[in-house]
């Protein structure tokens with residue numbers, strides 16, 4: 001039997017602060033000028049926001065909406081797409097880098113060694129995820145990953161249908177998928193889809209995981225014991 005592991009990023013693989021205190025301010029500072037200058041990729045983002053606002057909203061309304069979404073930590077796909085586009089420059093210039101907890105790379109390596117497949121499912125765009133893992137503080141980790149899902153390719157993270165969709169895409173029966181996240185709502189949705197769920201309680205995490213099993217870090221999710 002080949003098990004599959006699906007990992008959330010923020011609060012699970014990586015500290016919340018690395019996203020909220022570094023990536024988000026970087027994007028906030030550049031978001032408006034990026035859209036107004038019609039930098040690459042922005043027409044699709046603007047169309048995506050207009051689809052929400054209804055038809056012919058002006059650019060001022062689009063920018064204001066994106067800033068409101070950003071400030072409210074909304075997970076809407078057009079905003080997350082724009083984040084990825086803005087961050088790309090920072091990663092390529094070496095201003096930004098991915099941050100992962102130190103227990104993560106050894107776990108990824110062990111799963112890879114055993115043939116356990118591993119996917120990432122984050123609200124961050126697939127582009128942002130690839131940048132994050134390719135330029136991490138533990139080196140290029142992409143070789144340990146089988147692929148990525150975001151809210152465009154997977155769907156909203158609190159919707160059980162998203163987990164069913166991802167399960168079909170990775171070709172793994174629900175009972176064989178292990179999902180690790182710091183979010184109770186995400187774990188509930190994954191469980192509804194039949195996945196086995198594991199809450200990850202990193203330092204500062206106050207989530208009530210309810211009946212979901214909880215671990216402090218990936219050393220407690222022993223690949224040797226649980227992911228054959």
Ligand SMILES: CSCCC(=O)C(=O)COP(=O)(O)O
Nearest residue numbers: 009010122123124128129132
């Ligand atoms: C490094 S990818 C960007 C992270 C991000 O934008 C985000 O919203 C994190 O969401 P997650 O689903 O990983 O909690």
Ligand SMILES: [Mg+2]
Nearest residue numbers: 008010011182
């Ligand atoms: Mg999270």
